[in-house]
Amino acid sequence: MDQVHSTTEHRKGKHLSFEERVVIQTRLKDGWTPNRIAGELGCAPNTVRNEIKRGTVTLYRGNIFRYKSKVGQAAYEKNREACCRHYDLLEKSAFISYVEEHFFEDEWTLDVCTHRALKDGTFTREQIVCTKTLYGYADLGLLNIRNIDLPEKLHRSPKTARVRENKRVLGRSIEERPANIEERTEFGHWEVDLVTGSKSGNDDALLTMIERKTRKYRMIRMPGRNPNGVMEALREVRFQYDEHCDDVFKTITTDNGSEFSLLSGLDDLSNTLIYFAHPYTSCEKGSIERHNGLIRRFIPKGCRIDSFTDEQICQIEVWCNSLPRKILGYCIPDKIFEDELDRIYTVVA
Known part of the structure; x- marks a missing residue:
């Protein structure tokens, strides 16, 4: 019983x-x-x-x-x-091939591959797997993409932000910067930094700039870390926009490196306002720091910058500005930046 x-x-x-x-x-x-x-x-x-x-x-x-x-x-x-984990790897092999192609040839992230395929209409939602699934496939070794191929996965670690005051601030503090700039809704607010190569001997440096709203990224080669070289590079960039430079460059935020010691002098030459982040607090200009990390895929730390030609530097800049961004709705920074310039030129005309 x-x-x-x-x-x-x-x-x-x-x-x-x-x-x-x-x-x-x-x-x-x-x-x-x-x-x-x-x-x-x-x-x-x-x-x-x-x-x-x-x-x-x-x-x-x-x-x-x-x-x-x-x-x-x-x-x-x-x-x-029938209760087990099912993999769509074989059924969606066309999408997997698409991901691997763009990952290795165009240096796209897995997230960009997924959403760009939907945005362009290359695949429908039923024909793809989501970003999380792609990363899971990489963990399981089901893709030709390994974890070691993912630039950020193995070395990124969160750090606690600390504001230290034992370094002289070179000019107007970031605390005085208008709060609306944080919202990234207005065009014309830039972040600036310097990327160095080899620490031994005389080597070139790269002055990097990014527009906060559109993520437009600029790389300007300059000799060494001379403050005068930084000022000259900025003058050349501003000259490209002629009479519209004050509309394109409303504010610039940078750190307290000695190479930017003359930057506050731009206040006297134009309407551009210069703000300096707190000492040892690079997170206050996170956009430029993040993009500097992107170019380290091509110019590793310790590698001499003068070993790269101007054409190679230009190709890296083009890649950064042609990479679809999640924060931009998977649009391309170059296109959004050009749209903003067209709007400025139209208003002035």
Whole structure:
């Protein structure tokens, strides 16, 4: 005879055992309701109702419906055979090939590959897997892309922001910068930094600039870390926009490196306002720091910058400005920047 009472208490979130199914069968014969049975088993009433539906059989030519614990257990075990993690790797091989191609040839991230495929209409939602799944495939070794190929995955570590005051601030503090600039809704606010190569001997440096709203990125080669070289490079960039330079460069935010010691002098030459981040707090100009990390894929730390030609530097800049960005709705920074310039020229005209 079947055992009536389970020897173990039912745990929340666990599947019903065969002993509990026997209890359900017995209590139904006694005329108990599903709610009362659920109270005895310590599970949800819907769990009991679903189990009754699963294990009910017809008797006497379909005139009688009765729950059988063995039938319920057999249905449960059959359903469990198909209960496992399924991979869509083979069914969506065309999309996987698309991801691998753009990852290695265009240096796109997995997230960009996923959303750009949807944005361009190359694939439908049913033909792709999501970004999280792609990273899971990389972890499992199901892609030709390994974790070591993902630039940020193995070395990124969060750091606690600390504001130290043991270094002289070269000019107007970032605390004086208008709060609306943080929202990135207005065009014309830039961040500036310097990327160096080899520390031994005389080597070139790269003055890097980024517009906060559009993520337009500029790289200007300059000799060494001379403050006069920084000023000359900025003058050349501003000269490219002629009479519109004050509309394109409303503010510039940088750090307190000695190479920027003359930068506050731009206040006297134009309407551009210069702000300096707190000492040792690079997170206050996170956009430029993040993009400097991107170019380290091509110019590793310690590698001499003068070993790269102007054409190679230009190609890196073009790649950065042609990379679809999640924060821009997977649009390209170059296009959004040009749209903003067209708007400025139209208003002035």
